[in-house]
Amino acid sequence: MASLFGPLPHVVRLLDAGAGAGALTAAFVTHVCGKPNGVLSIEATLHELDPLIQDALLETMRDCQRRCAKAGIQFSFNIRQSDFIQEMSASLEDNWFGTKAPVFDAAIVNPPYRKIGMESPERRSLRQIGIETSNLYAGFIALTQRLLVPGGQLVAITPRSFCNGPYFNHFRENLLANLELHRLHVFESRGAAFREDSVLQENIIFHAVKGRNQPRDLVISSSSGEQGGKVAEDTIPFAEIVNENDPEKFIHIPSGAGHASAKKAMDKLNTTLASLGVTVSTGRVVDFRLKDALRMKPQAGTVPLLYPCHFNLISAIEMVGKVSLSE
Numbered sequence: 001m002a003s004l005f006g007p008l009p010h011v012v013r014l015l016d017a018g019a020g021a022g023a024l025t026a027a028f029v030t031h032v033c034g035k036p037n038g039v040l041s042i043e044a045t046l047h048e049l050d051p052l053i054q055d056a057l058l059e060t061m062r063d064c065q066r067r068c069a070k071a072g073i074q075f076s077f078n079i080r081q082s083d084f085i086q087e088m089s090a091s092l093e094d095n096w097f098g099t100k101a102p103v104f105d106a107a108i109v110n111p112p113y114r115k116i117g118m119e120s121p122e123r124r125s126l127r128q129i130g131i132e133t134s135n136l137y138a139g140f141i142a143l144t145q146r147l148l149v150p151g152g153q154l155v156a157i158t159p160r161s162f163c164n165g166p167y168f169n170h171f172r173e174n175l176l177a178n179l180e181l182h183r184l185h186v187f188e189s190r191g192a193a194f195r196e197d198s199v200l201q202e203n204i205i206f207h208a209v210k211g212r213n214q215p216r217d218l219v220i221s222s223s224s225g226e227q228g229g230k231v232a233e234d235t236i237p238f239a240e241i242v243n244e245n246d247p248e249k250f251i252h253i254p255s256g257a258g259h260a261s262a263k264k265a266m267d268k269l270n271t272t273l274a275s276l277g278v279t280v281s282t283g284r285v286v287d288f289r290l291k292d293a294l295r296m297k298p299q300a301g302t303v304p305l306l307y308p309c310h311f312n313l314i315s316a317i318e319m320v321g322k323v324s325l326s327e
Ligand SMILES: C[S@@+](CC[C@H](N)C(=O)[O-])C[C@H]1O[C@@H](n2cnc3c(N)ncnc32)[C@H](O)[C@@H]1O
Pocket: 017, 018, 019, 020, 021, 022, 023, 024, 047, 048, 049, 050, 053, 082, 083, 084, 085, 109, 110, 111, 112, 113
């Protein structure tokens, strides 16, 4: 994750929200010390709520300080044992006390994942500043985005669930309006990335830059998620990842050779079932009870009869129009 950052300013104000024992800041420090590229100083701010991990976090930061000193880089840190959501929402809110929100040039984040109910304190705090989301991780990312300076960079590992689905519409719209996606990395196995913690989750790593002009192309990479696994990389036009005509702004991540051709075919099917006057029925339609209604060739008023095997997207597209069921 640390290696995904582009050029950094001389003084890097770094945010690690949900820092745990500081592994990500440590990775950032290792990366910058290895290739400073003009970085003279790192000012790290780490938010971590858990009291039990504070000692380990402090120890990691002291180690970062030692390593930076050896590389001739200044390192200072500020550990905040506070709720990132509550504290940052309050500081971003226009309030009479005039508390100022901090600003950052770079953020490296592995936020906590948890659903947050409509009336939870986190949800209410976020709502105060116009962020509406049902999962803690999306709240962390939305806040982090606001705390970055223009051109500031974010590298995050999160669940992949925000890429589609109506629950994340608001979050996605906001993300794509304020962050330029430069790189996405996906894991082939759901279990590999956090196997030690028994987390079965489809994760994504992304590198984004605060700004309003999405790049023409972005790099999509994938790996098994196992330590030292090979990374496959491809450069894809942004327009293929997010279709500009899609009101829901789904983020399509190609993974596998068949995906691109299936997506191309699907993109041509730009009507909804409702606009075709078709509804979906599951369970009640059984071919052997409806033999009279089956047609071998499509005709006016017939619709495709889909079997479970057609849920393989490619065969579904190939099948459309081959087997039909009369209304
Ligand atoms: C998924 S872990 C990531 C830890 C670390 N960044 C890493 O990658 O190893 C998320 C961390 O966020 C912390 N956390 C959870 N809710 C928080 C909150 N509201 N504010 C600050 N930290 C929080 C948890 O205690 C946990 O250590």
